[in-house]
Amino acid sequence: MIELTDVHKSFGQNEVLKGISASVQKGEVVCIIGPSGSGKSTILRCINGLESYDRGEISVEGLKVDRDAPSIVNIRTQVSMVFQRFNLFPHRTVLENVVEGPLFVKKEPRAQVLERGRALLAQVGLAEKADAHPPQLSGGQQQRVAIARALAMQPKAILFDEPTSALDPELVGDVLGVMRKLADDGMTMVVVTHEMGFARDVADRVLFIDGGVIVEQGPAKALLNQPQHPRTQDFLRRVLHPL
């Protein structure tokens, strides 16, 4: 469904992605792990067209991702994104945040969209917060609203960019719970995360990225329990046993 072929990306002199090739199948959950600055988030941002890429090709359902082409709108309505810092619209209510895309981008009928929006808020456990504004919610609640907003677009895949990194530890579980449910329902997901437990239990595959290249990839449990590459072993040892 999502194909990356030899993708290169530089910020000035700094080459962040050095030939990334990967694919994500429909219904698959792929976690991307790796140290900070390794290019994990840049991959997601390139898939969604928030960043351009210099060389190679990214396609979604056969449609080339080109952030300057009109087709990017079509791709973005099919591949939603959930951000580390939620990025909810603070001037709109929770329900308005959720229905903004379907109403104004996809121009779906209002009544139908509002009904779906309320159902999605109930799905993420926030039905009673429909009329609240984002700043009135906790970080975990805001992130669940952001997931509902992504789902409201009825996407074929969702990209999660470190969705729990900005949360208090005690709020992480609620968000991961919602994501786990989505995975169980068959949603295609690409998740940049430091939550190794989530990756092990929920992901089908894990990509370990360092220095802009995929160092190792494979089935989640195998890669996380028995990493083959010394760099992956070192990274996982530091993350799982920091002391």
Place this chain on the structure above:
Amino acid sequence: MKGFWHDAVEFFPILMNGVALTIVVTIGSLLLSTVLGLIWAMMRVSGIKALSMLSASLINVIRGIPIIVLLFYLYFVMPDLGVTLSALQAAILGLGIAYSAYQAENFRAGIEAIDKGQIEAAQSIGMGWWLTMRRVVLPQAVRIVLPPYGNVMIMMLKDSSQASTITVAELALQGKLIASSTFKNTSVFTLVALMYLTMSIPLILLVRHFEKRAGKK
């Protein structure tokens, strides 16, 4: 003091005619400067280099010309080019154009103060540039822009007196005409000053309200 009250009663109705024109000039030029300022600001942040440069140049040219020269140009020079404007039209157009440069910089600062993450979130649900502006950026920028916008309103109210230089009989000119015919300079210009102050105070309170609201967010 008794003389002042007597003069005040006598001159008040004439000066009120000036107040009416002052309000017309202020509101007219405020609306024009807002529309033009918004257009210049949108051009600046459009991401299209040619539009951005054109807008930056326009803003610099407008900022570099004194308001009074702009008024003279519109009122005295434009007829030579075949465009004749009434004094009121020239005043509204001149003040509107002059202040559009300040409004544009104010609007641009408000737009650029919006967190980049908001724009990315809008893009990520498929919004194009205009929809992102209309639904996400501008509604949030308004809150940032309102306090300085209120200050511009006060400055425009006071600067509307420059229209007197091209014969618009607004408050300052009415005062000058009465003073030169009665020689009651103290009474007349004290009254004129008090009338400007009376019109400014609600605007000053409005700015304070905007600032408080912006501070709460």
